[in-house]
Amino acid sequence: MRKLRGLIEKYYDIISYLFFGVLTTAVNYLVYMPLYNLSGLSASVSNVIAWVVAVAFAYLTNKPFVFKSHDWSAKTVIPELTKFVGCRVASGLSETAILLLTVDTLHWDGNIWKLITSVLVVVLNYIGSKLLVFKK
Numbered sequence: 001m002r003k004l005r006g007l008i009e010k011y012y013d014i015i016s017y018l019f020f021g022v023l024t025t026a027v028n029y030l031v032y033m034p035l036y037n038l039s040g041l042s043a044s045v046s047n048v049i050a051w052v053v054a055v056a057f058a059y060l061t062n063k064p065f066v067f068k069s070h071d072w073s074a075k076t077v078i079p080e081l082t083k084f085v086g087c088r089v090a091s092g093l094s095e096t097a098i099l100l101l102t103v104d105t106l107h108w109d110g111n112i113w114k115l116i117t118s119v120l121v122v123v124l125n126y127i128g129s130k131l132l133v134f135k136k
Contacts, residue, residue, distance in 0.1 A: 013130065016066045021122050023061065028054035029114070036110055043103035043110040044096050051092045059084050067134030080133055087128030091121045
């Protein structure tokens with residue numbers, strides 16, 4: 001039991017990021033799927049809307065639970081949020097560009113490509129958050 005606890009403590013950042021990353025991805029999909037599959041919006045437009053909702057959710061969960069940043073003063077939140085959104089813009093633009101090319105232009109399956117790009121986005125967002133936003 002001690003070894004398990006030690007491993008969890010050692011890898012807490014990664015474990016918690018993956019947990020909340022899965023939740024953020026679920027939020028993203030819960031917005032993207034109906035927009036893309038039911039409303040007739042393009043994959044890229046559906047993705048941008050889903051991205052905005054997911055980024056808000058991610059910041060509100062990653063800040064306190066993943067990176068243990070509990071200072072909610074404007075002095076802390078404004079620079080953190082600016083860097084957080086900046087990192088997410090980079091990964092969001094990458095994801096949207098891939099969807100624009102593969103789905104909207106080449107007419108490949110939007111659900112499959114959304115899943116493929118999600119893996120890339122999770123990795124890019126973790127690196128950006130760890131190294132730039134919530135660095136200790």
